[in-house]
Amino acid sequence: MKRMIAALVAVVILASVGTGVLVWWLSSNDDAPKYPEISAYSHGTLVRVGPYRYCEVLNPTKCEVFEDQGELPVIESDAVQLSVPPAIARAPWVLLRQHEGGDVVEEFRPGTRLAVTIPTVDPRRGKLTGFAVLLPTLVRIDDEEVPAPHAEWSVRTVWS
Template sequence: MKRGIATLLTVAVVLAAAGAGVLAWLAVRPDGTLYPQISAYTRGQLARVGPFAYCDPRFESCVRPENVGELTVDSANVVQLSVPEAIGYAPWRLLVIREGGFTEAIYRPKARLAVTIPTVEPQQGKLEKIVVQLPTVVQDETGELHETYHAEWTVETHWPEQ
């Protein structure tokens, strides 16, 4: 029991440190954008999108700009997702939402900055949405630790009519 709590607290400290690094990087970004943006590319279209929701890892400052990227997709082309170092140098989660369910992948810091996503998956069907999240661990009023996210980016897909 004590070992599990110690592990969760260690994860919380690591995530908080990573978040502090991200916030420091954001403060000195040369391109003038306030928050990191993800990119999704397919069929000659590029969607660059800022966060749907963004909080610092301690949830002391939060904004909800509700940005949502949009891509028109087809079954012949994949989606290329790219995340900037501000996201990829921290632990990040990718949710790929399809007609029949979703898949989740969690990437370790500095492990991956780009992912190729098929638009059709045989068991789950057509791609509907791509979500990128920055996870964090929070403690509730009873002392229980829970994983949540402090930032999220969303790209929705549209299929051309047949």
């Protein structure tokens, strides 16, 4: 009887230690990115892009600049499918589309869009050369509040 109780106690101790080690290992090996990533898909290619620049919302001068820029191969007949994670979509966000003949700015209200279809050719502005997702914040300049991005994700298109 004493052996059985000792064996049971040993099993409980080993299980507890094993659970503790597993929890520690899982929490220390977190491969999730620190900052949100956007995804863009076109013509069979998917790219995930981390931020080009990411600043604190309440202190927009304190930034981490990664200069990450995705590259996405595109063709005229296939649009780009852009996806933003909920961490971006729950805030107001801006899509800046850059074309050969000018830029297009689209603003999205919080919680309204997780995905956007971007044509690769605009009839008036020409081919899409790139696009950026921006998270704006208000900054005070000379007693006037103006919107400025505190985070930016950037993708350059590569035409084939």
